[in-house]
Amino acid sequence: MAKAWRWFHQLGSPKYLFQKTGQWLPWIWGVTLILLAVGLYYSLWASPLEARQGQGHTVRIMYVHVPAAALSMVGYIAMAIAAIVGLVWKMKMAFAVVRSIAPAGAAMTFLALFTGSVWGKPTWGTWWEWDARMTSELLLLFLYLGYIALHSSFSERSKADKASAILAIVGVINIPIIYFSVKWWNTLHQGYSVTQKGALAPEFQVPLFTMLAGMYLLFAALVIMRLRAEIILRNQKSRWVMEWATADTKKVTHD
Amino acid sequence: MPSLSSMSQSQDIHFDGLYAHELTVSRSEHVLLEDAELHLAPATITYLYGDNGTGKTSLMRCLTGLLQPDHGTVYWNEKPINHPESGYFQDLIFLAHSLSMKNELTIAENLTFYAQLRCGGSYNNKELQADISQVLTDLGIDGLEGRMFAELSAGQQHKVALARLMLEPAKIWLLDEPFVNLDQKTRRWLAAKTLEFKAQGGVVLFTSHHHIDELPVDQKVGVEHE
Amino acid sequence: MISTLLKRELKVARRNWIGLAIPLLFFIIVVSLFPFAVSPEALMLQKLAPGVIWVAALLSMLLSLEQFYRSDYQDGSLEQLLLMSSPTSVAISKIFAHWLLTGLPLVILSPLLGLLMQINYGFEHINHTWVLMLSLMLGTPTLCLLGAVGMSLTLAANRNGLLVSILIIPLYVPVLIFGASTVTASLESLRYNGELAILGAFLMIAIVFAPFASGRALKISVG
Numbered sequence: 253m254a255k256a257w258r259w260f261h262q263l264g265s266p267k268y269l270f271q272k273t274g275q276w277l278p279w280i281w282g283v284t285l286i287l288l289a290v291g292l293y294y295s296l297w298a299s300p301l302e303a304r305q306g307q308g309h310t311v312r313i314m315y316v317h318v319p320a321a322a323l324s325m326v327g328y329i330a331m332a333i334a335a336i337v338g339l340v341w342k343m344k345m346a347f348a349v350v351r352s353i354a355p356a357g358a359a360m361t362f363l364a365l366f367t368g369s370v371w372g373k374p375t376w377g378t379w380w381e382w383d384a385r386m387t388s389e390l391l392l393l394f395l396y397l398g399y400i401a402l403h404s405s406f407s408e409r410s411k412a413d414k415a416s417a418i419l420a421i422v423g424v425i426n427i428p429i430i431y432f433s434v435k436w437w438n439t440l441h442q443g444y445s446v447t448q449k450g451a452l453a454p455e456f457q458v459p460l461f462t463m464l465a466g467m468y469l470l471f472a473a474l475v476i477m478r479l480r481a482e483i484i485l486r487n488q489k490s491r492w493v494m495e496w497a498t499a500d501t502k503k504v505t506h507d
Numbered sequence: 508m509p510s511l512s513s514m515s516q517s518q519d520i521h522f523d524g525l526y527a528h529e530l531t532v533s534r535s536e537h538v539l540l541e542d543a544e545l546h547l548a549p550a551t552i553t554y555l556y557g558d559n560g561t562g563k564t565s566l567m568r569c570l571t572g573l574l575q576p577d578h579g580t581v582y583w584n585e586k587p588i589n590h591p592e593s594g595y596f597q598d599l600i601f602l603a604h605s606l607s608m609k610n611e612l613t614i615a616e617n618l619t620f621y622a623q624l625r626c627g628g629s630y631n632n633k634e635l636q637a638d639i640s641q642v643l644t645d646l647g648i649d650g651l652e653g654r655m656f657a658e659l660s661a662g663q664q665h666k667v668a669l670a671r672l673m674l675e676p677a678k679i680w681l682l683d684e685p686f687v688n689l690d691q692k693t694r695r696w697l698a699a700k701t702l703e704f705k706a707q708g709g710v711v712l713f714t715s716h717h718h719i720d721e722l723p724v725d726q727k728v729g730v731e732h733e
Numbered sequence: 734m735i736s737t738l739l740k741r742e743l744k745v746a747r748r749n750w751i752g753l754a755i756p757l758l759f760f761i762i763v764v765s766l767f768p769f770a771v772s773p774e775a776l777m778l779q780k781l782a783p784g785v786i787w788v789a790a791l792l793s794m795l796l797s798l799e800q801f802y803r804s805d806y807q808d809g810s811l812e813q814l815l816l817m818s819s820p821t822s823v824a825i826s827k828i829f830a831h832w833l834l835t836g837l838p839l840v841i842l843s844p845l846l847g848l849l850m851q852i853n854y855g856f857e858h859i860n861h862t863w864v865l866m867l868s869l870m871l872g873t874p875t876l877c878l879l880g881a882v883g884m885s886l887t888l889a890a891n892r893n894g895l896l897v898s899i900l901i902i903p904l905y906v907p908v909l910i911f912g913a914s915t916v917t918a919s920l921e922s923l924r925y926n927g928e929l930a931i932l933g934a935f936l937m938i939a940i941v942f943a944p945f946a947s948g949r950a951l952k953i954s955v956g
Binding site: 572573574575599603604605606607608609612616620621624627 | 804
């Protein structure tokens with residue numbers, strides 16, 4: 253327990269976090285690329301077509317759509333957790349984490365919406381359907397963009413961090429409320445959904461889970477890269493950043 | 508020249524009055540103060556000086572608790588100011604640059620509001636109105652109680668803000684640039700009232716760009732940058 | 734303490750009533766655009782009425798948010814309030830005063846808009862106006878509470894006005910859904926107790942969380 257706490261505190265040090273993530277990053281990228289390569293091969297070529305609902309090739313969109321949609325939710329929840337850590341334990345690095353998740357999360361939400369729309373055209377015959385999930389995703393995208401807009405509206409970073417952290421927490425309390433409201437509203441008006449009942453057949457499971465793992469790691473890699481940039485940005489004046497920057501340019505001029 | 512970090516380094520806080528311990532304050536990633544110690548004892552007047560942008564106002568706002576320091580604690584009578592038992596916010600009057608008065612309210616309504624907010628219902632309204640008239644007379648703006656705050660001149664508005672010091676019981680005054688834009692007569696009035704407050708055991712900290720001849724100070728504190 | 738704050742709010746508002754009347758005027762004008770844009774036909778308007786009136790109410794609440802904490806923040810009285818009372822009680826009294834001054838007038842004006850939108854057309858005995866008022870009565874306080882959070886977050890931001898709308902409109906969606914569908918259910922002669930109950934539940938959740946969140950945000954904005 254004490255060890256876990258110490259590690260937690262070390263993570264709060266920008267320098268330690270920057271060095272550690274620098275060591276992890278190549279590995280994460282390596283595994284990400286392998287998983288995505290295998291996953292995409294399976295999902296785009298080697299998996300069977302969907303016959304039961306007559307979706308044919310369009311089912312392949314699912315392998316991108318489902319991980320993106322899952323990550324859009326997970327990303328927002330992770331933001332809120334980091335925001336709570338930042339506000340309660342006054343850990344500044346947590347705010348950098350919140351800020352780093354936001355663009356990746358927004359991108360995943362957009363990807364989920366985009367693939368959902370492309371999927372919707374052959375399935376529903378329209379690019380946009382006010383389906384419960386799609387509508388919730390749209391509102392989630394607004395929440396992400398609201399966070400980013402709020403964070404970039406302050407001249408002082410510490411205020412931006414704290415105010416938008418509160419917004420992230422308020423947002424996460426609202427996500428289930430929004431989701432159930434929209435679902436209730438949707439059943440009232442349409443009673444029409446793509447939700448598939450029953451378990452997924454095993455031949456779909458392998459590519460889906462590979463893609464899920466790959467996309468999660470991709471998300472982590474993107475967040476970490478943004479986080480490293482945030483760390484440098486926020487600690488411009490500290491010595492180790494100066495040393496790191498000058499050491500880097502020396503190496504470049506040497507080559 | 509006394510600087511902020513020249514005080515005692517002891518860990519235990521045995522100081523009456525206001526004590527800021529290991530205070531680190533920054534604005535926009537710019538460190539204004541680092542590990543500063545500051546003691547404002549009862550019955551003393553402290554003059555806080557420094558050039559523009561050195562962080563006088565930030566330091567003062569830190570002492571009010573409005574601005575969270577990056578590090579360090581402010582104690583009032585040996586208790587952290589946020590501690591419920593410190594009673595700090597009951598004892599404190601902070602007059603900022605902004606006058607904190609509503610344009611839509613009359614002078615009397617503005618002053619009554621703050622007095623009631625501080626004292627609850629314990630203030631007898633008739634007495635309070637009499638006190639307000641008295642202070643306004645002392646300040647040379649008598650008869651303006653019923654005028655809207657917005658209708659007053661800048662100098663008169665400033666005087667109204669100062670009137671709060673006479674109407675609300677307190678043990679510590681933090682005054683940000685109280686002497687700026689004041690005429691000779693009001694400066695003398697404020698200096699005299701500050702000395703009176705000190706004589707009753709009050710703690711005073713004020714900022715100013717230049718020395719105030721009318722007001723002898725017990726402690727001078729400078730904020731400066733290397 | 735809260736009553737002192739409340740009295741002051743109401744006094745300031747009384748002298749600044751025009752600022753409060755503008756969002757209400759906006760509420761009426763926006764609704765009166767729909768017959769021009771869609772059709773003056775009574776049945777059509779009746780079908781649109783719940784949505785149109787609710788969206789107009791929501792937009793009017795958004796407009797009036799500007800007067801929430803802004804002037805107190807600018808003239809410095811907000812920090813004095815925070816020094817002398819707890820952030821949550823500042824938020825509670827501001828929110829309550831704001832609802833009395835912006836939400837309640839909307840509720841009172843809504844029968845007029847129901848009239849314009851033919852909400853009772855063809856119904857002799859059932860009073861849909863009453864349902865409309867009830868739904869607004871339960872829904873507008875929630876809008877106020879959420880708006881207070883958004884407003885206190887954006888006080889110290891460089892750009893405001895539209896920013897706060899972007900932040901809180903997604904949060905308004907559940908209230909809008911259940912508010913409008915309460916009235917729709919009534920128009921379709923269905924039971925609407927469930928919808929009203931959910932609006933009430935939203936209000937309870939908002940009452941628990943929003944003043945606290947708003948208070949925290951005020952501290953950050955002033956700090």
